Amino acid sequence: MKYKAMTAFAALAISAPMLFAGGADDDTLSIDGEVMISKTAAPAHMAETGIDTIISGWHFREDDTQAMQTDTFDNPGMIAVDQAIDAWNTVEGTAEKSCASCHEGPESLAGVRAVYPKWNAEAGEMRTLAMQVNNCRTEQMGAEAYKYDGAQMTAMEALISVQSRGMPVNVAIDGPAAEYYEKGKEIYYTRYGQLELSCANCHEQNYGNYIRADHLSQGQINGFPTYRLKNAGLVQTHNRFRGCIRDTRAETFAVGSPEFIALEVYVASRGNGLSVEGPSVRQ
Amino acid sequence: MKLTGISAAVVIFATAAIANPITPGKVQFDDYGAIAASLSGVEGDAANGAKIMTNRGKGNCVACHAVTALSDALFHGEVGPTLDGIADYRSAEELRGIVANAKMTFEGSVMPAFYKTSGFIRPGDGYTGKGAKEENLTPILTAQEIEDVVAFLLTLKGS
Numbered sequence: 133m134k135y136k137a138m139t140a141f142a143a144l145a146i147s148a149p150m151l152f153a154g155g156a157d158d159d160t161l162s163i164d165g166e167v168m169i170s171k172t173a174a175p176a177h178m179a180e181t182g183i184d185t186i187i188s189g190w191h192f193r194e195d196d197t198q199a200m201q202t203d204t205f206d207n208p209g210m211i212a213v214d215q216a217i218d219a220w221n222t223v224e225g226t227a228e229k230s231c232a233s234c235h236e237g238p239e240s241l242a243g244v245r246a247v248y249p250k251w252n253a254e255a256g257e258m259r260t261l262a263m264q265v266n267n268c269r270t271e272q273m274g275a276e277a278y279k280y281d282g283a284q285m286t287a288m289e290a291l292i293s294v295q296s297r298g299m300p301v302n303v304a305i306d307g308p309a310a311e312y313y314e315k316g317k318e319i320y321y322t323r324y325g326q327l328e329l330s331c332a333n334c335h336e337q338n339y340g341n342y343i344r345a346d347h348l349s350q351g352q353i354n355g356f357p358t359y360r361l362k363n364a365g366l367v368q369t370h371n372r373f374r375g376c377i378r379d380t381r382a383e384t385f386a387v388g389s390p391e392f393i394a395l396e397v398y399v400a401s402r403g404n405g406l407s408v409e410g411p412s413v414r415q
Numbered sequence: 416m417k418l419t420g421i422s423a424a425v426v427i428f429a430t431a432a433i434a435n436p437i438t439p440g441k442v443q444f445d446d447y448g449a450i451a452a453s454l455s456g457v458e459g460d461a462a463n464g465a466k467i468m469t470n471r472g473k474g475n476c477v478a479c480h481a482v483t484a485l486s487d488a489l490f491h492g493e494v495g496p497t498l499d500g501i502a503d504y505r506s507a508e509e510l511r512g513i514v515a516n517a518k519m520t521f522e523g524s525v526m527p528a529f530y531k532t533s534g535f536i537r538p539g540d541g542y543t544g545k546g547a548k549e550e551n552l553t554p555i556l557t558a559q560e561i562e563d564v565v566a567f568l569l570t571l572k573g574s
Contacts (some may be wrong), residue, residue: 326538326552327527328518337525338494344471344478345490374544383537383546 155340156191156349161409164204166298168407175404177305181336188406189349189358192340193415197361201413209290209359209411212283212366216291219284225275234272238291245289245296245408249397251308258312258393261289262368280388281368286357290366293357293410300407301354303400316398319391325382331399351376353396354403355412366411369396436558439515439532448520449508454530454558459566467560467567474514474529474556474564484571494525500573510565514556529556 161170170188178186190198200206220231220238235241248261259267265288266277278285305313320331334343335351342348357366370387373395377384385391436455444450453459468476469488477485479494501510513520515530532552540547556564 333525341493343492378544382539384544
């Protein structure tokens with residue numbers, strides 16, 4: 133194992149200068165034979181960014197990482213989906229209900245992942261998928277909320293995402309969502325921390341370029357939760373946001389914070405038109 | 416208590432004896448972003464500069480810039496221009512200014528400032544993700560490390 137890793141490392145070093153430059157690859161992403169929309173025209177609201185094509189992070193990864201996502205059985209993130217199916221059918225809380233008591237099978241949530249975060253008019257709040265899951269747990273089931281970015285929540289998000297796999301992301305940014313979009317956009321372009329880096333510095337100005345050994349993507353979140361080989365586990369959107377801001381030598385925002393909810397609305401909307409891929413596999 | 420006092424005195428004395436570095440807040444940039452005076456007052460060590468440029472915890476310059484002379488270090492980035500031959504068209508003063516705070520030369524540059532300790536948005540305590548007070552921040556590189564990097568860059572002449 134160690135030897136293999138070393139060899140791969142050496143091979144990469146030798147081939148790096150010529151092979152790697154030049155952005156996203158031209159491969160086609162299909163999962164279990166179903167073709168995903170992994171590159172498409174940028175939504176109209178991105179005209180001011182200068183980006184005309186939005187690209188899934190899958191196109192920036194190496195071939196062996198890409199291959200793991202093309203077959204459900206090779207995708208290590210699917211283990212969590214299986215665990216979440218058990219949780220889905222488990223009765224919890226004072227109301228003695230499970231997810232299945234109201235929603236029947238998880239397939240009834242097809243299309244849900246594609247439109248979150250979503251404004252909840254009744255509650256008068258913007259809800260991420262994690263917030264909606266917890267609202268169901270506390271209000272409908274009388275059960276305890278999951279930790280926002282804990283393993284149970286991330287697995288449940290993966291299960292719900294799989295039901296929308298292939299569907300285009302379609303997060304609303306008008307009406308009551310507009311103020312979240314604007315706030316998220318402001319955060320996206322703010323240069324945080326001692327390194328003074330914004331999301332845009334890497335993911336808008338420099339996607340396709342290498343920063344040391346990291347191939348910068350557009351920072352799309354259509355594949356979340358994502359199985360990161362580096363973490364050997366599923367990583368949730370806010371968790372990834374936190375890691376990125378930390379790496380600018382900044383004080384991060386908390387998962388589930390108003391700042392990250394707004395940032396998620398904004399970043400998700402930059403992927404409007406790309407297929408829901410979660411759980412994806414990344415390096 | 417006494418010991419601490421003595422140690423502090425020794426440190427202050429030693430620093431003063433070796434050099435008198437210009438603190439980040441006192442650096443004088445000219446209209447084009449260059450810095451005329453050495454930050455440390457001590458000549459740069461090019462060999463150490465090369466180490467700083469490849470060290471991930473220090474300058475990590477190769478994260479963004481390809482440098483043929485540093486090809487022993489793996490994975491050079493593509494975010495900034497190559498630094499090969501940079502001494503042919505940049506002076507020590509210009510290079511010092513760019514390494515210390517590139518935004519004074521190139522407005523809006525992505526490049527972090529390596530000799531700056533104030534004016535940040537939500538500065539953190541290193542890479543912990545926790546907040547830091549501005550008065551506790553240290554520059555990413557010391558005055559001498561900036562001089563060492565500049566000394567190395569001045570060796571990068573075209574073939």
